[in-house]
Amino acid sequence: MQITNADIAHVGPGTPGGDWLRRYWHAVGTTKELFDIPQAVRVLGEDLVLFRDLTGKLGLLGQACAHRGASLEYGDIEERGIRCPYHGWLYDGSGKCLEQPSEPKDGQFCHKVRQVSYPVHEQGGLIFAYMGPNPDTPPRFPNYSALVDHGGQRLMEDTRHLDYSWFNFYENSADPAHVWILHGASGYGQQTWGDRFFSVDDPPAFEAVDTPYGMKIVMTKPGPEPGTEVVDEMSLGLPSILQVGDTPYVHARVDPKLGVNAGSDYEHLLLLTPNDDDHFMLFTVDYYTGPEPDMFERLADMRKRELPTQEVKPYDKRPLMPFRGNVRREDIVAQGTQDLVGYRTEHLGPSDRGVIMIRKMVREAIQAVAEGKAPKGLHLEENAEGYVTLDSFVGVRSMGQSS
Ligand code: FES
Ligand SMILES: [Fe+2]
DSSP: OOOOHHHHTOOSTTSHHHHHHTTSEEEEEEGGGOOSSOEEEEETTEEEEEEEOTTSOEEEEESBOTTTOOBGGGOEEOSSSEEOTTTOOEEOTTOBEEEOTTSOTTOSHHHHOBOOBOOEEEETTEEEEEOSSOTTSOOOOOOBGGGSOSSSEEEEOOOEEESSOHHHHHHHTTOGGGHHHHTTTTGGGSSSHHHHHTOSSSOOEEEEEEOSSEEEEEEEEEOSSTTEEEEEEEEEETTTEEEESOHHHHHTOOSTTTTTTTOOOEEEEEEEEEEETTEEEEEEEEEEOSSOTTHHHHHHHHHHHOOOOOOOOTTOOOTTOOOTTOHHHHHHHHHHTSOOTTSSOOOOOGGGHHHHHHHHHHHHHHHHHHTTOOOTTSSOOOOTTSOBOOOOOEEEEETTOOO
16 A cells, blocks of 8 residues: 555544554543543544543543434533433443443343443543554553653643644644744744744754654754854654744743753643544643743743734734734644645645655554554653653754754
């Protein structure tokens, strides 16, 4: 089977891209946003319901009840699981049917029924699911550094919901050449360190580098001493994870020297989970190990002030206006108006080399799964402290340490 870019765009069950994505754990919710009611969530084209039973155990079940398809989103949460509102069938978190109030008490019918269910795992304020083969022996959960407590502070944003292909967002992170154009007048343009680093008049050089977990983009400028360089790197971990280290420097630090000598003490981790081909959820976790106690308050203040600055003319009815002046909205305008990867007409140049690399990597991973092999990034090594690190160094280092 020849895997093409169009295969990357499809996430549903039975598609090559969907089969590939199903080999990894995916974030499906956050601890802070899951309350004492069932939460409907669409993941990889499947309608599911996430809940926590009264003993605190999590469950992720198919949304449509196995009996006659009423939605468990309106079910009642009990000690042992969730009860369908229609005829009261009770399921535990593993999908086992425990009660059928209107069926003969001594029957075997209950044991014959199984509600769709997927294993879940809670880590660092996020709830993950594994929807692949062999659900009784899922792959080892990769303990990403930002999700493991190791002496820092963690910030969990509310889940964002976006209505375009997850891959448009993902591959954009392999494309630094957009930063000084699309974002040239926004968060990076207010005399922060990032403003100078990403200057349109003097943009950094960049390299796309293969790593065990996926790839990274390494941007560099000459450093303060001979033989040194200022480095800003960001990582794309397969299948759908991003990590950036420069968040406080582009948003919250005015002195360009500040922080940049300290190296990276900040991980901005983004986990993308496709709902379907045209929608995805974005889970954002920041982990800070630096000395400032109020880093997240200052960051929140800065973000609040980064509103679009663009004037909208009275006859301008374009739906995404205004967008210039806010990095996140600028990204939505660019990524959200692209068609699915593999379905657009494109003309790629040398500055698209990161995008070319991540697409090839994903096609090869899809191919590996189609051939029954483990895809890249599935088994990641933990460091001595027991967690998985993705590179997102920001600072000054000796030349040549980047790859
Ligand atoms: S549809 Fe759920 S119990 Fe009948
Ligand atoms: Fe961007």
